[in-house]
Amino acid sequence: MFTGKTLFIAGHARLPQGMAAKNVFETLTITAEIDRKYGVILEASCTLATEYGRRFIGEILKGHSLNDGINDAIHAIQNYYHGKGTNALVAALKDLHVHYEQMKSDEK
DSSP states (O other): OOOSSEEEEEEEEEOOTTOGGGGTOSEEEEEEEEETTTOBEEEEEEOOSSHHHHHHHHHHHTTOBGGGOSHHHHHHHHHHOOSTTHHHHHHHHHHHHHHHHHHHHHHO
């Protein structure tokens, strides 16, 4: 049952040429379920081409609090994901964070 204690937010970025996902999507999207009170990413996924890649990014992002900023999450992506989509993943995460901050300011 939905309790309103979480948010679902998406961030988008343009995909680079040569990525498998580019054949299906023009943009890379990161979606995340976020705890409304603490800003912690509970679950996350993205539109990478493989299920394994989507799950891997979800595991990297899980547990990061957007209330603390996104530098640690960006650092984790840059350290553990080595593919053509690194910059797009970082840009999508930054976009997701902008949407989260906007939502927080709208609630005040």
